[in-house]
Amino acid sequence: MKILDIFCQSPERFHKNDRWLDTAFYVSAGLLFIFYFVTPFLFSFLGQEFKALPKNVQIFLMVVPHQALLLAGMFFIAEFGSGGAKPGEISSRLGFLPCGFADLRFAVLLILLVFPLSALLNSLVYIISSRIGIALPPPVVGQLLSSCPWPGFVIIAFGALVLAPLGEEIIFRRIIFCYASKYVSVIGAAVISSAVFAAAHFNIRHFAGLFILGLALQFLYIRNRSLYPCILLHFIQNLISITAFLFLKLI
Numbered sequence: 001m002k003i004l005d006i007f008c009q010s011p012e013r014f015h016k017n018d019r020w021l022d023t024a025f026y027v028s029a030g031l032l033f034i035f036y037f038v039t040p041f042l043f044s045f046l047g048q049e050f051k052a053l054p055k056n057v058q059i060f061l062m063v064v065p066h067q068a069l070l071l072a073g074m075f076f077i078a079e080f081g082s083g084g085a086k087p088g089e090i091s092s093r094l095g096f097l098p099c100g101f102a103d104l105r106f107a108v109l110l111i112l113l114v115f116p117l118s119a120l121l122n123s124l125v126y127i128i129s130s131r132i133g134i135a136l137p138p139p140v141v142g143q144l145l146s147s148c149p150w151p152g153f154v155i156i157a158f159g160a161l162v163l164a165p166l167g168e169e170i171i172f173r174r175i176i177f178c179y180a181s182k183y184v185s186v187i188g189a190a191v192i193s194s195a196v197f198a199a200a201h202f203n204i205r206h207f208a209g210l211f212i213l214g215l216a217l218q219f220l221y222i223r224n225r226s227l228y229p230c231i232l233l234h235f236i237q238n239l240i241s242i243t244a245f246l247f248l249k250l251i
Contacts, residue, residue: 006223007190011181014189014222018178020081020093025179027077028070028171035066036200059144059152067163074170095174095227107220107229111236114216118209118237125208136205145245153249157242165234172197172214173221173230190218213237 015021043050043062050058078093079085085093129136145156172193180189194214198207220229 006219007187009186009222011184011186011189014178014181014186018093020077020085021175021179021182023081024074024077024093024175027073028175031066031070031073032171032200035070036202039066055149056151056155059148059155062144063156063159064163067159067167070171071163071167074167074175094170095221095225097224097226097228099224099226099228103220103224103226103229104232107233108236110216110220111233111240114213114233115237115240118212121212122206122209125205129205137203139201139203139206142245145242146248153246160238160242161235164238165231168197168200169217169221169227169230169234172200173217174227177218177221186222190215190222193218 050061053061074094075090078090081093091097126136141156141160145153148156176196177189177193180192184192194211194217197214197217198210201207201210203210217230217233220233221227223229
């Protein structure tokens with residue numbers, strides 16, 4: 001199947017008979033709003049008290065709770081949304097459908113294309129913004145990884161390699177995309193989910209690269225109807241970044 005054919009599928013395929021999808025979308029949207037807007041304000045409001053905590057505790061509070069709760073919230077809604085799930089239906093609702101080894105291998109090959117393209121776009125944005133005198137802040141996670149103690153590094157790595165690939169793929173690739181496909185085309189829903197995914201990282205410098213990554217991940221989900229290849233690609237992408245920071249930290 002060609003790429004264009006994959007994106008030209010009927011939107012109804014991705015939300016048909018998913019009665020729990022509305023509940024999952026509203027809950028995930030509410031949790032994203034709380035964790036990405038309300039929580040930072042709370043940390044800012046409690047600035048002195050938060051800064052007085054040990055560095056590793058600060059990092060844990062910034063990384064683990066919201067990702068773990070987002071993931072737990074999606075499993076809870078998948079089980080109890082719309083009157084509860086039948087035996088074996090939770091994995092289907094969340095997008096954990098069987099896939100073949102060839103699909104996983106395709107995801108590995110895709111990252112060989114997406115990672116250099118994403119890095120190139122991020123570099124171009126940085127160069128252009130610097131030339132025109134706009135100083136774009138570096139990613140907060142990158143700053144933390146460069147300066148945090150080793151326990152904090154392990155906490156961030158756990159969030160990036162375990163919690164983020166699971167939780168973000170369920171929310172962006174499965175729930176937001178499928179909900180959006182009720183109102184727009186598959187291509188439109190893919191653009192929306194990828195844009196929200198990029199914006200949720202709150203970094204203008206890396207927005208273009210994250211958007212391309214989001215499209216690649218959404219392409220995998222549309223192609224396979226399974227999140228396993230998406231999670232694998234997301235994991236490898238984050239593993240490359242974590243390994244680079246680890247190398248820099250060691251030297």
